[in-house]
Amino acid sequence: MTVPALAPAARSPRLTYRTREEIAGWLLAGPWILGFLLFTAGPMLASIWLSFTSWDLLGAPKLVGLANYIRLFTDDPSAWRALRVTTVYAFTSVPLAVGLGLLVAMLLNENIRLQGLFRTVYYLPSVVSGVAVALLWRWLFSPDFGLINAFLAVFGIRGPAWLSDANWALPALIIMSIWGVGSGMVIYLAGLQGVSTALYEAAELDGANGAQRFWNITVPMISPVIFFQAVMGIIGALQTFTQAFIMTDGGPKEATLFYLLYLYRNGWVYLKMGYASALAWVLFIYIMILTLLILRSSAAWVYYEGSTRR
Amino acid sequence: MAGSVTLRLTSPAAAGHDFWASRRRQQAVKMVFVYLLLLIGAIAVSIPFVWMVSTSLKNLGQVFLFPPQWIPNPFVWRNYYDALTVVPYLRFFMNTVIVTGISIVGIMLSSSLAAYSFARLRWRGRDVVFLVVLATMMLPTQVTLIPQFIIFKNLKWIDTFLPLIVPVMFGTAYQVFLLRQFFMTIPLEMDEAARMDGCSILGIYWRIILPLSKPALMTGALFAFRFRWDQFLEPLIFLNTPRNFTIALGLRLFQDQNLTNWNLLMAASCVSMLPVLLTFFFGQKYFIQGVVISGVKG
Numbered sequence: 001m002t003v004p005a006l007a008p009a010a011r012s013p014r015l016t017y018r019t020r021e022e023i024a025g026w027l028l029a030g031p032w033i034l035g036f037l038l039f040t041a042g043p044m045l046a047s048i049w050l051s052f053t054s055w056d057l058l059g060a061p062k063l064v065g066l067a068n069y070i071r072l073f074t075d076d077p078s079a080w081r082a083l084r085v086t087t088v089y090a091f092t093s094v095p096l097a098v099g100l101g102l103l104v105a106m107l108l109n110e111n112i113r114l115q116g117l118f119r120t121v122y123y124l125p126s127v128v129s130g131v132a133v134a135l136l137w138r139w140l141f142s143p144d145f146g147l148i149n150a151f152l153a154v155f156g157i158r159g160p161a162w163l164s165d166a167n168w169a170l171p172a173l174i175i176m177s178i179w180g181v182g183s184g185m186v187i188y189l190a191g192l193q194g195v196s197t198a199l200y201e202a203a204e205l206d207g208a209n210g211a212q213r214f215w216n217i218t219v220p221m222i223s224p225v226i227f228f229q230a231v232m233g234i235i236g237a238l239q240t241f242t243q244a245f246i247m248t249d250g251g252p253k254e255a256t257l258f259y260l261l262y263l264y265r266n267g268w269v270y271l272k273m274g275y276a277s278a279l280a281w282v283l284f285i286y287i288m289i290l291t292l293l294i295l296r297s298s299a300a301w302v303y304y305e306g307s308t309r310r
Numbered sequence: 311m312a313g314s315v316t317l318r319l320t321s322p323a324a325a326g327h328d329f330w331a332s333r334r335r336q337q338a339v340k341m342v343f344v345y346l347l348l349l350i351g352a353i354a355v356s357i358p359f360v361w362m363v364s365t366s367l368k369n370l371g372q373v374f375l376f377p378p379q380w381i382p383n384p385f386v387w388r389n390y391y392d393a394l395t396v397v398p399y400l401r402f403f404m405n406t407v408i409v410t411g412i413s414i415v416g417i418m419l420s421s422s423l424a425a426y427s428f429a430r431l432r433w434r435g436r437d438v439v440f441l442v443v444l445a446t447m448m449l450p451t452q453v454t455l456i457p458q459f460i461i462f463k464n465l466k467w468i469d470t471f472l473p474l475i476v477p478v479m480f481g482t483a484y485q486v487f488l489l490r491q492f493f494m495t496i497p498l499e500m501d502e503a504a505r506m507d508g509c510s511i512l513g514i515y516w517r518i519i520l521p522l523s524k525p526a527l528m529t530g531a532l533f534a535f536r537f538r539w540d541q542f543l544e545p546l547i548f549l550n551t552p553r554n555f556t557i558a559l560g561l562r563l564f565q566d567q568n569l570t571n572w573n574l575l576m577a578a579s580c581v582s583m584l585p586v587l588l589t590f591f592f593g594q595k596y597f598i599q600g601v602v603i604s605g606v607k608g
Contacts, residue, residue, distance in 0.1 A: 017505075018432070020511060021431050021432050021433065021511065022431075022432070022433045022434065023433075024427070024431055024433075024511045024512070025427050025431035025432065025433030025436060026427075026433055028423040028424060028426060028427035028431070028515075029423070029424045029427040029428065029436075029439060031420040031423065031424065031480045031481055032420060032421070032424040032443065032480055032481035032486060033439065034480055035420070035477060035478075035479070035480020035481060036442065036446065036480070038477075038480070039458070039461065039476075039477040039480075040446050040454075040477075042457060042461060043454035043455075043457035043458045043461070044446075044449055044454060046454070046456075046457035047449065047453040047454050047457065050453070057456075104351065107344055107347060107348055108348070110341075110344055112341070112344065112345065112348070116591065116594055116595070118348055118352060119590075119594055120587065120590055120591045120594070121352045121355060121356050122351065122352065122355055123587075123590050124355060124356055124359045124587070125355055125358065125359075126536065127536060127540075127583040127586045127587050127590075128358055128359055128362060128579075128583060133358055136357075136358045136361050136362070137358075140357075147357070179354075179355060179358075181355075182355065183533075186529055186532065186533075186590075187488070187529055189525075190492070190525035190526050190528070190529040191492070191495075191525075193525045194492070194495050194496075194525070194526075221495070222495075224491040224492070224494050224495050225491060225492070225495075227491065228487060228488060228491040231444070231487070232447075232484070232487070235444075235447050235448055239450055260450055260452070263450060263452060263453075264452055267452055267453065268452070273453070273456070276452065276453055277453045280449055280450045280452065280453040281449070283448075283449075283450065284445075284448050284449045287448040288445065288448055291444060291448070304494040304495065305494070305495050305496065305497045305498070306429070306430070306493070306494050306495065306496050306497055306498040306500075306501075
């Protein structure tokens with residue numbers, strides 16, 4: 001493969017390997033960095049600036065200093081309620097998705113009949129259109145006619161009113177999130193293919209049982225993938241929007257007022273884009289802190305076969 | 311997977327009949343359990359899809375019956391014909407193919423180069439730049455949409471495919487992160503050996519990292535495909551005239567009037583999800599089948 005821009009640096013005998021690595025590092029990450037500078041950095045900076053303004057989307061933004069942030073931190077209980085709802089959702093749905101995704105992937109990695117068909121069926125929810133899904137779940141959760149309560153009734157359990165019950169609306173959305181587990185399954189399956197079968201054979205010869213092989217070989221070997229799922233899960237869950245927007249509209253009694261729904265209302269319904277931008281940056285900082293915590297912890301539990309070089 | 315077979319080959323022949331009988335029984339019980347779990351999960355997971363297909367074959371009156379009926383009566387196959395002709399479906403389809411197809415090639419090339427750089431090369435500022443990659447996913451698009459719109463407007467890109475294609479050609483954070491994680495599971499000894507043999511930095515990427523990462527590359531491409539295919543918000547903001555619409559946007563035409571034609575919407579949705587589903591079904595043997603990393607660090 002020839003890349004003209006890189007060829008002189010790579011071939012020059014005067015440069016040490018270390019220097020060439022330094023240059024190649026920047027060059028290869030270059031396209032992404034360039035794209036970031038051209039299309040993403042500007043809008044991100046603009047939104048920081050907007051967060052210090054008052055802007056109704058029509059006139060010119062007016063600088064208001066820290067007013068948005070002061071209001072957010074001292075005089076907006078709804079924002080904090082939204083942050084709490086979203087956090088509860090993220091901290092329950094993400095571990096569920098990470099764990100169940102791995103479980104399904106392990107089952108579908110067994111040598112079973114109709115393996116391809118099973119995998120496709122589990123992947124199905126990821127391709128069904130969002131609107132169809134939301135509508136269908138509204139019916140599944142319906143208190144009197146829904147399939148879920150009909151199922152519970154078989155065991156003599158009288159199911160709750162789910163989406164119209166303030167105590168059950170959020171759990172209902174968490175249950176719904178489990179259903180998208182197939183998308184994580186695909187990534188785990190790809191990860192499982194990289195685990196050398198020689199490791200399992202050696203462990204089996206040493207008398208390791210299934211659970212031991214799982215915890216001592218499978219989990220460490222695919223921990224980089226688990227790490228990916230955890231980080232992306234947190235980033236995605238804290239920005240949940242569609243379910244709340246289509247299914248509950250934040251209700252009942254703000255029980256499913258997700259942070260992004262609240263942000264959307266401020267920016268696009270009440271036309272307070274300055275305040276919405278402040279909300280967005282507070283969420284950004286929150287997600288960043290959580291991500292850094294996972295990153296810091298990863299030294300203890302993520303094993304990289306190829307990361308001895310720092 | 312290959313567990314029992316391996317054992318049979320490698321265990322001493324001295325092991326008695328009892329051992330193998332109990333071992334097989336254990337295996338059989340385990341498989342029954344596996345199938346049972348998979349079957350229950352499969353049913354739960356496919357209910358919404360079955361409902362979608364069933365709705366796509368009903369007449370409008372039947373769609374709203376409550377409680378819903380699972381089996382359409384009569385089967386209205388004509389819905390599919392209507393769904394694909396009432397709106398310029400073929401046109402939307404081709405638009406989406408163009409946007410998705412071009413994007414994926416760029417996304418995968420740029421992202422894999424960046425991922426290789428983050429996973430393998432040592433350069434100053436690497437970890438900070440990588441954190442920036444993650445950071446781009448942490449800010450809600452709702453607040454960057456307007457500034458972005460202004461950029462594209464100044465470039466005179468509005469109502470063209472360019473805003474949907476060009477920015478992602480430089481690589482996407484999701485794919486960069488995913489591929490970095492997979493590249494980091496490849497033993498470093500592979501690179502070192504190639505380097506000793508005189509392989510250049512790009513040579514290692516092309517001859518070692520990429521061939522060993524086929525499952526990851528295919529997975530990354532599948533996710534890029536699905537995401538681009540279903541993308542709704544960006545086409546909504548950046549495309550105006552219906553002849554430029556992508557499928558996800560075109561589906562909305564079924565609900566723009568006072569009443570939503572649920573049956574037609576579902577028929578069109580079923581057709582639109584077919585490409586991703588078929589790609590997965592037929593492609594999986596290429597990307598989920600193993601790449602054996604042999605030899606090193608056994």
